[in-house]
Amino acid sequence: MVIAIGFEGSANKLGIGIIKDGVVLSNPRHTYITPPGEGFLPRDTAKHHREVALDILQTALKEAGVTPDQIDVVCYTKGPGMGAPLISTAVVARTVAQLWKKPIVGVNHCIGHIEMGRLITGAVDPVVLYVSGGNTQVISYSQKCYRIFGETIDIAVGNCLDRFARVLKLSNDPSPGYNIEQMAKGGTKFLELPYAVKGMDVSFSGLLSYIEERAPQLIKKGEYTPADLCMSLQETIFAMLVETTERAMAHCGSKEVLIVGGVGCNKRLQEMMKLMAGERDAVLYATDERFCIDNGAMIAQAGIEMFKCGMTTPLEEASCTQRYRTDEVEVKWRD
Template identity: 70%
Template sequence: MTSSYIALGLEGSANKLAIGLIRHVICRGHKDDVTVLANIRHTYITPPGEGFLPRLTAAHHREHVISLIQQALSQADIDHTDIDVICYTKGPGMGAPLISVAVVARTLSLLWKKPLVGVNHCVGHIEMGREITGAQNPVVLYVSGGNTQVIAYSEQRYRIFGETLDIAIGNCLDRFARILRLSNDPSPGYNIEQMAKRGTKLVDLPYVVKGMDVSFSGLLSFIETAAVNKLASGECTPEDLCFSLQETAFAMLVECTERAMAHVDSSEVLIVGGVGCNERLQEMMGIMAKERGGKVFATDERFCIDNGIMIAQAGLLEWRQGSTTPLEDSGCTQRFRTDQVLVSWRD
């Protein structure tokens, strides 16, 4: 017996507005056949040296969301009547952008008479990563602009083994990019990565690991001062500072991830989130995993960077278990923790 379901996913927790359509074909006794029907994204890009404000980011999302949904439906060659469930990012994220997209999801749910599912952004990353890479039960390193967590699954929860005590790794990279006035196109972190490839001198920076947790605020403050003093004196180049920042911060993440692998006796690491696209982070994690007889799983920018497909994937898995989000509870939660979600679709 075969069943087929289609989910629409809407993501807008930060500066990326993304719409995704995914189909699950379920055959009894076989693995689900998962097909990406559409994966559309539009990024709000600010001038060099500037971050993105919640109010202006929300305005960007409101301006583009309808056209992106229409584009996704056209690309998938389906009608809204073919959709079984509408999924949206409930949190975590920036309040105004989250709300602007949630309003659209609620409106479509009422207009098209479709059930609604609010999705945890972090769980969306994990489920999309598991689906694309085929990782079975990995330790997950979730690294993005707003989140840094080391996670492992146990008893229908994604348990947080360690996390940042202050700012996320992506936020650290973005803020340093502003100091150097690097372009925000396609992203500050990507441009730091390209500069780091040309760096040759490793500048000594604070390395802050506290148990299973990491801290980046002191590292950022230190390197901001170094950017002024060392660049002015000619001791190093901007490329050297980008190289040093990556090497130091990523080493911290690798250390905590390795301890989590040892604790749960896992040989797999899955890297998700926007910073997970970084080739040097993947390389460093790969060296560590190989020494332990393990393997690293990662995705490319289509699924690593915030996308609507990951929201559709996690939402559809939840909906298939009979869970929906009532309209009266269809708001947003800026601090929606990964371990708050009941992962009912896993054993």
């Protein structure tokens, strides 16, 4: 029986979760929300994390009904992510590990998402579509490693949606992507946008520039509504993601597909992926916002798997790296 606490703060959410052998005991988080039309700066996000860390830690322990002496291992996000928030969260995790005299495990953020998705959905060996504000990757496990079949060659899908939400001055509460999803439901007129699939990779920057430049005039002239543009953007980028994911499934002969990451909550993306999976006699696995969006429990879950295999991080190496590739980690816990 292993109880792990996970600290996640790679972007604008600070989450602290506690897991006991695959059971989520607590998973509180707090989001740093900026005014409409604005993104979040690393230094301000790090300041937010420092200000709320102790409150969230107390909430996590209280909800889980555990004391520090019952915790077996402290896990934290090593990367990838934004430098300042990562560092501020790692400092909290290192401090807690030393105060409680516990081993520490640095976890790859992407692998945290994958392991949480596998735990919650029961997916065994899926092709994974990992879509978030900072990452877009098609992944499959092979020979002790999560292999990247395809990825974005410029910006992540979540970043693309967030930046278009700023153009429309949509609220950042609860997230720009969520508000685009809701607005897109009212769209009826499709605007054809650049479709950029390059082999197994995707590109979103040209598509974003195209719609950013045209949106104000199209709306002003009454040719398209903001809802039409949100719908057009979603349909185009999700079609690109479904295409590359299907190609990976064909290559692997996989009958399972798992969507993880913050954008994975999007019901339209899940619907499109389910249609594709159904045509292949495959099963779609997805989770809701509790586990799709960055959270501490996912870091605890991946950390437990690593800890059980004897993978711990020496305190002097418990640092962060903004560019920590999914395929850099040796996955010792899977057959």
